[in-house]
Amino acid sequence: MNKRHSKPFLLISNDDGYQAKGINFLVEVLSPVADILVVAPDGPRSGNACKITFDEPVRCRCISSRRGLTVYACSGTPVDCIKLAVSRLLKGRVPDLVIGGINHGDNASINAHYSGTMGVATEGALQGFPSIAFSLCDHSPEADFEPLRPYIVDLMFKAISIGMPPMTCLNVNFPKVSKFKGVKVCRMAHSRWTNEFCQRKDPRTGAPYYWLTGECVSLEEDAQDTDQWALANDFVAVTPTTFDCTAYGLLESFTKIL
Amino acid sequence: MNKRHSKPFLLISNDDGYQAKGINFLVEVLSPVADILVVAPDGPRSGNACKITFDEPVRCRCISSRRGLTVYACSGTPVDCIKLAVSRLLKGRVPDLVIGGINHGDNASINAHYSGTMGVATEGALQGFPSIAFSLCDHSPEADFEPLRPYIVDLMFKAISIGMPPMTCLNVNFPKVSKFKGVKVCRMAHSRWTNEFCQRKDPRTGAPYYWLTGECVSLEEDAQDTDQWALANDFVAVTPTTFDCTAYGLLESFTKIL
Numbered sequence A, B: 001m002n003k004r005h006s007k008p009f010l011l012i013s014n015d016d017g018y019q020a021k022g023i024n025f026l027v028e029v030l031s032p033v034a035d036i037l038v039v040a041p042d043g044p045r046s047g048n049a050c051k052i053t054f055d056e057p058v059r060c061r062c063i064s065s066r067r068g069l070t071v072y073a074c075s076g077t078p079v080d081c082i083k084l085a086v087s088r089l090l091k092g093r094v095p096d097l098v099i100g101g102i103n104h105g106d107n108a109s110i111n112a113h114y115s116g117t118m119g120v121a122t123e124g125a126l127q128g129f130p131s132i133a134f135s136l137c138d139h140s141p142e143a144d145f146e147p148l149r150p151y152i153v154d155l156m157f158k159a160i161s162i163g164m165p166p167m168t169c170l171n172v173n174f175p176k177v178s179k180f181k182g183v184k185v186c187r188m189a190h191s192r193w194t195n196e197f198c199q200r201k202d203p204r205t206g207a208p209y210y211w212l213t214g215e216c217v218s219l220e221e222d223a224q225d226t227d228q229w230a231l232a233n234d235f236v237a238v239t240p241t242t243f244d245c246t247a248y249g250l251l252e253s254f255t256k257i258l
Helices: A021-030 A078-089 A109-113 A116-126 A146-162 A227-232 A248-257 B021-030 B078-089 B109-113 B116-126 B146-162 B227-232 B248-257
Strands: A009-013 A035-041 A060-066 A069-074 A097-104 A131-136 A168-174 A183-185 A191-194 A197-201 A208-212 A215-218 A236-242 B009-013 B035-041 B060-066 B069-074 B097-104 B131-136 B168-174 B183-185 B191-194 B197-201 B208-212 B215-218 B236-242
Touching: A009 A021, A009 A078, A021 A035, A021 A097, A021 A131, A021 A146, A035 A078, A060 A078, A069 A078, A078 A116, A078 B197, A078 B208, A097 A116, A097 A146, A109 A191, A109 A215, A109 B116, A116 A131, A116 A168, A116 B109, A131 A146, A146 A168, A146 B248, A168 A227, A183 B248, A197 B078, A208 B078, A227 A236, A236 B248, A248 B146, A248 B183, A248 B236, B009 B021, B009 B078, B021 B035, B021 B097, B021 B131, B021 B146, B035 B078, B060 B078, B069 B078, B078 B116, B097 B116, B097 B146, B109 B191, B109 B215, B116 B131, B116 B168, B131 B146, B146 B168, B168 B227, B227 B236
Parallel strands: A009 A035, A009 A097, A035 A069, A097 A131, A131 A168, A183 A236, B009 B035, B009 B097, B035 B069, B097 B131, B131 B168, B183 B236
Antiparallel strands: A060 A069, A168 A236, A191 A215, A197 A208, B060 B069, B168 B236, B191 B215, B197 B208
């Protein structure tokens, strides 16, 4: 925890935009117990993964500022928000924790790879800060985040006191239920998206166009140690995640072959 | 290899767009020995990571088609290209290998997380196909890809004959030299981007805006088993990469704490 401050200092972003219910619930829950800097996109950036913006300038404006809580809206991606905070807005202050979320929608299993919420936690970790992503398995803009309240505070303090090894973060997903059975530390389930692009016909030209949709199919339904299993059984799924993506188990065999 | 075809069948995309020199060099080198479907973005998508498009329709048009080589240009991201190919364009045909590249620019170390070229290989792997990403450490649109020619063919055939375990791919980076010292199988170096957003002043309003720039600093300069070391020493860097990002080493300790 920052030595000059009695409260922890949090850097928060998301991919649903600074006006989304999820991030505002997060700030409401944490602002009594933490100093907070929000740097979040100025609109929806779902599915932005770790996208960065270097082909156009990024703009940023201060939405509000009071003691212990400052909010910026940024024209860039979730990762841009964290990079901009580190480069320009933190002014040397070191966050005790970087938080992405609370996302409206599931970021478990392979969905972590597409998630802008996980982009926030990825960038936080790559910048060397303990980082955590929170997601609720409910895409509705009016999703009910109230059941998450005690878990958010508890996990925030635990993540700070435990610390995280370099290049790692916690990916936390909450099932859409009113009462959780508890917390499960679990691995990322292997799954696969199918039937993803449906075709429509342009009413003017007759040319086809495509909408991303589809369904996520589990590749290991029987496994009971995965985030998908935890969520399906009403547990909060906490997946320790690494950004050193080296497949260490393959180094020796590929060295012999290549 | 596809049983019904004597040549391997390759699905190719990139993040520099279908007109870039890198992907056209790749196709030129491989089309004599493989059947190829190119589904690539219709313009630059560098830094798109694993971004997916679901807030607007995606369009796709056939640029050219002859025996053994068909090229589509797609309005979406690199990952969209692979998803669209699998959903709509492959028509059940199974690629022997998905290839991203050849990228104009380095995708080693943590840059893999931001790379649209790695987005191609990530999505290929998540769809269950052996996948490989090729990048040359030269951002120039006129980069010289000629030294890569024999390595591309060799690595393509090896990747197919070896196969890849589920959720893994090869991230291959070539240094900008006329002659490589050989191939090193290596791990992803830990590094950090600093000084990333420089500030400019809008000449009309005086408001600040920001450009992404910065420098990538190694966090482990002495290590000799990393992709950054291999590239700095004129070796082709081959990093086996996994998309199961569970930090397995942390599961037990976090289970005790949370």
